[in-house]
Amino acid sequence: MIDQGVDQLDGVGKEELASVTQIVLGMTKTSKALRIYLPNNPVLIGFISDLGTKMTVHLARYGELSLDVEQFVLRYQGGQVYENRDPKESIASRLHADGIRILFFDQGVEPAEIVAFLGVLGFERASSDDDVVTQLWERNLQHIGYLTEDDFSDPYLMTEDDTAHQQRDALERIRQSLVEQPPPAPRMIPKHLLMLTAEEEGWLRKALDVEGRCNGLDDVIGILAAIVSEVQEPELFADFTAILGNLTVNLVVAGDIPHALKLARFLDRLQKLPITAPEQRHQLAAALAGILSDSTVEVLKVALDTSEAGFDYGELKELLLILGIPALGAICELLGRVEKLKVRKLIVEVLVELGREDPAVFEPFLNDPRWYLVRNVVLILSLIGTPAALKMILGLISHREPRIRREVLGFLERTADAKAKTYLLKYLRDESSALRVKALQVLTRERLSFALKPILALAGGDDFHDRPFEEKREIFLAMGELGQESVLPMLRDQLMKRYWFQKGNEKESVQLAVLGLGRVRSRSALQLLEEARSQKKGGEVRSVLDQAIASHPARHGAQAGRGEVAP
Template identity: 85%
Template sequence: MEQAVEHPEVGKEELASVTQIILGMIKTSKGLRIYLPNNPVLIGFISDLGTKMAFHLARYGELTLDVEQFTLRYQGALVYENKDPKESMASRLHADGIRTLFFDQGVEPAEIVAFLGVVGFERPSSDDDVVTQLWERNLQHIGYLTEDDFTDPYLLGEAEGADQQRDALERIRQELAQQLPPPPRMIPKHLLMLSAQEEAWLRKAVDFEGRCNGLDDVIGILAAIVGEVQEPELFADFTAILGNLTVSLVVAGDIPHALKLARFLDRLQKLPTTAPEQRQQLAAALAGILSDATVEVLKVALDSAEAGIDYVQLKELLLILGIPSLRAICELLGRVEKLKVRKLIVEVLVELGREKPAVFEPFLSDPRWYLVRNVVLILSLIGTPAALKMILGLISHREPRIRREVLGFLERTSDAKAKTYLLKYLRDESSALRIKALQVLTRERLSFALKPVMALAGGEDFQERPLEEKKEIFLALGELGQESVLPMLREQLLKRYWFQKGNEKESVQLAVLGLGRIRSRAALELLEEARGQKKGGEVRTMLDQAIASHAARKRNRGGTR
């Protein structure tokens, strides 16, 4: 469709309006070939064309188009040209003798669609000609004149020149308008006599047909072919078609239809009657659904708030794809950002790797720490000895966030042997992880940690440690050692710093923390002994508070008993 050629007798706006109508007809006729009747794109084309036509007719009156072999003209101005006979709307009209078209006010979009359904397609040679088909449709607001009308001497008279020809056309139209419409076709009565049951069934069938998705029909047809075909080459071709269609559906975010196809391929693969070679082809089709390209597109769809993806169906789809797609599923886990989706993928991977956690080993050396962290979580949820062994190998990982994830696993696990690995964190380069490990050892009263903790308290580097870490060390000493560490705490409590009052205060503070965890009278006596030696200041106040707190705990325990 080229830009309309201007004509001196036609205004630019009027000519532009006609041009837009012609363009709308071209788009709509192509849409009728491509889309189903309920497709939103086609519905949009039809609505837009109807609006433009109604606007033009309301503003300029009747739309008349002269038909030539490959062109359409409006008041002499060229508005359409296509010299391809198979594609040219003008060629189809001209070949069947139509020379003029009329569109009157009140024309409905349904009439325009019916008109384009006749002239917008190349008709099979067995079909009736355009004139016959237009006559059968009885379009009330769309008229035409044929070549025979122009040669009728009664209607044309002696018309000569453009003005006379237009007058002649008007007389022709008036003459045709006065003719009676063709009689309605008579339908035999027995064809209309439906029972109430038949009518109800017919209504249900029409309703079902209206709601039917064309994609379901395509899937059903392809599945039927693959399920019945015996020739190896045809089976391979149609299996590949199903695989490619599933990929396209995943990329489009259409998980329900992708799941439907994946189910079919998976079930067919597991049938005992399926030949080994066919099983391999089906497995290859399933394995090819998730790739780097589809993972990236799926990631965007999953992170989108408007995606509306059914997570139950997504989980089933990922489980069907299974171990052959494990790398792609882990890659998806590493890319997706939405927490709910990550949780779903973790659940899928736990289920896939429960029997053989070694499948995750290649991902433990991935440079993306967050992916490794997620794999650690997956292995911890699997919880088998083999999974535990893989996790423990990451205690010395260079990334502290991964070491923290392993520490979290050691905190959660009920495996007594695994708990001993907490001691490795007492020498971790991260103070935060050392403190966390001390807290876990103290809370769970793991007595095997007493000697390593005592070594920390007596180490040469103790004074260089952060104060918070020193406090956790002495809390662990008191909780784990009880009365066995009283001599060590007494030395810490009564040690004098003649010229370093700040160090003395810290030493007393640490000893008091340890004594506060010892559940015996000896701890209270030691505090009272120290109070007798400390004459005043912050240290004396600290001891008074510790004694009062110790006495209160003793009363509470007595009241409980």
């Protein structure tokens, strides 16, 4: 445990004491990491680099770093900078048990020396003779020194009347003597210990083969997960949670969805455990929320659009569902950018599932300036299909973008909600002729009788003649289908109308009336056509009437829809 609240001591400022505290904390983290990671692991390398930087800056600013070692405590200039009363985990306890009372670091200390020093402290001793002092002496660390309990038997240090200046001289003399000691000769390994039997060699080859096929990333994920699951110190938990989040981001950017999913699953499950503290839940949620961002969405979009067959879309779907509502904006953004149809369909399925309980989460995206994104949200809301989702869709009927209005019209065509069908009438006055035609076709095909009166108003309106012929055609088809016998008088007027000097208009008028009469399934409609043929003697109009009579349902004794055929 690091003491974070030490007041300023005589001759030592708070900044200096805080600097030492951070160095000792860094040594604690790195010592634990040395027991877990391989030497080339990026997490371990990062810890070592950070510790080396802090040590170098401190030594350059304040000079030699000297720590007094007590049984469970480390002190700097009398101020406590470390405490851990667990003998198995305490750095101070390990040093103190082997007689070390003062530990010092000189300018020029290399990261490799710090690693060697922490390596000695971080592992269980191999035998009763293999103590910390012996191991440090064998490594001959040039810039890391120590004084043991025996060193304080020096007369300079034992004299009660000695001044502080004399004691410093004694310490310097002892340190210089330690530095000048030559490194020990390398130990010779007996030759017979290097020999392997055939059975041992075979086993070793198999072990190497298995190791070669292992994915190192799986090991890293497993180790990080184990650390986060067990660590209790808030600062360490936050550090390792951030590492997991960043690693997941990098995996997503690299297109490695399987490993990204494995990490996201772990973070999500740990967040939901009842034993997880609220602050830890907040940190885990932040790590999950940071996985998708503008940069990762763009990279992921490219990876998804360019991926070959064999890409596991099920894993991508599970990953997006785990990220959930906090990542809704990024998921919608991904939907707006990705081009591959299969991926877009998958993302739509994810968003439908996420928004089913509360469609209002999509409301901010309905005002997005990108029409294609709004169109996709309309599709999602239509698939959700709840009254709340329907209300949000209907609010877009007058949207300025015709492609959005077309998507809403498509929803009204597909829905089975009778109340929603009435909103089709709004499209009869839409500024787009194509949308007006589409709405007329839907009303006609589904035989929605409530639309007859507005359609008759269109046919009798002053602007009817200015409409495209395709739209006029659909109006008369709808009139005949929805009105049946009730519209015969109006269709008769249209059929018999004379245009003495505008034969083209007369032909169009007959064509429209014939279209309407062709949908009126009664003998009366057929008789009206025959009457018109008797009055119109020849030309193209007579040909149109002949074809209409020949194909009329009543002529063949057919019965369709609501109208009945007379005998």
